[in-house]
Amino acid sequence: MNLKEKIILESLKLFSLKGFIGTSIHDILTAANTSKGGFYNHFKSKEDLFFQVLEEARRIWREKNLKGLEDIENPIEKIKKFLENFRDLYLKDAENFPGGCIFVTFSVELNDQRPHLSREVNRGFIGLKGMLKRLLDESKEAGELRSDVSTDAITEMLFAGVLGATVMYGVDKSAENPDRSISALIDYLEKLR
Amino acid sequence: MNLKEKIILESLKLFSLKGFIGTSIHDILTAANTSKGGFYNHFKSKEDLFFQVLEEARRIWREKNLKGLEDIENPIEKIKKFLENFRDLYLKDAENFPGGCIFVTFSVELNDQRPHLSREVNRGFIGLKGMLKRLLDESKEAGELRSDVSTDAITEMLFAGVLGATVMYGVDKSAENPDRSISALIDYLEKLR
DNA sequence: ACAGAGAGACAGACTGGTCGGTCTCTCTGT
DNA sequence: ACAGAGAGACCGACCAGTCTGTCTCTCTGT
Helix, strand or coil: CCHHHHHHHHHHHHHHHHCCCCCCHHHHHHHHCCCHHHHHCCCCCHHHHHHHHHHHHHHHHHHHHCCCHHHCCCHHHHHHHHHHHHHHHHCCCCCCCCCCCHHHHHHHHHCCCCHHHHHHHHHHHHHHHHHHHHHHHHHHHCCCCCCCCCHHHHHHHHHHHHHHHHHHHHHHCCCHHHHHHHHHHHHHHHHCC | CCHHHHHHHHHHHHHHHHCCCCCCHHHHHHHHCCCHHHHHCCCCCHHHHHHHHHHHHHHHHHHHHCCCHHHCCCHHHHHHHHHHHHHHHHCCCCCCCCCCCHHHHHHHHHCCCCHHHHHHHHHHHHHHHHHHHHHHHHHHHCCCCCCCCCHHHHHHHHHHHHHHHHHHHHHHCCCHHHHHHHHHHHHHHHHCC
């Protein structure tokens, strides 16, 4: 692994723990065992690093959460698989995200402080919500969902549940409670059929 | 309003927007229209201010969210009323919390960075979860809830939903989506009876 | 084959500016 | 006259970012 990759991976961990603003360049240099020269040789600024870390985080997110989804035809089964992936593979990925989901950390920290950075983060949230909504609509059209439910409401509920479980994981760093709430979401989804 | 109260209220707003670490003493002085002398005359440190702001935030939280709860006997109705309060009175309280719920901001920002501060914040979360759990257990004992549901799972689900809605409010600052997900939680609760 | 030039990688001293916090002084109400 | 409130100069630590210098590797002319 070259220095640039090392800096990105170490930053990913540090940002997950302490946020973007809360992590100093010095912290990163120490973690990556390098110096200012080594850092600025690869990144033109701390914000430049931010975007490259965000890209890597998204890659990891997709790798964990979308695993095996393309093999599933049924849209509700797809959502269930996603929730299971989120619960089993992503949420407790302390290797990459020791401080919990980096997107939530970024979003909360940057929304009112660095809007041009948080905009990029929030695009990811909107993308996830869109995916859930599309799958639910597809299912409803196929007549699989009860006709009296609003896919908008379910989307918000699932999304809020996933987000909330993520914050909870940060609170007590135990996977037990988030596990329970994601599992409850899966049950809930099952009952809508 | 005296200077000390003014500093606490302005800090409440600023912390809600930019977090504790992200808000500088200078920001607070400007907002409260005072000086270092005025500040340190009333607070012995920034952390001292933190605890006093936290106390005020809790007072506001209780005032908004527990309003009218003591007049309700039925535990499920109590939870419903709480969720309605949360949705209608608390979440969109831009007066006190222009950047969204201060507890979530604090928790995400401080969990891995100032554990002795976040511990106090998390105690509040645990308290809320405890309240929900007690009400649900009470309801189940009275035979009002379906016997096949786990109150632990519902507690986690409700709590995660509330937390998630709060984060979502921060993301797009529109109350529409959080409203929908809190309303979906109320429906969900209704169906468990 | 080999000397020398050039490029890229990295180290770390240094800059201007901001941080939380202290200290002294003045102003005001009693 | 005096005590408490508040103003603001000041301190050392730390921030992101710059700059100079060194070391190593590769490429080129002979």
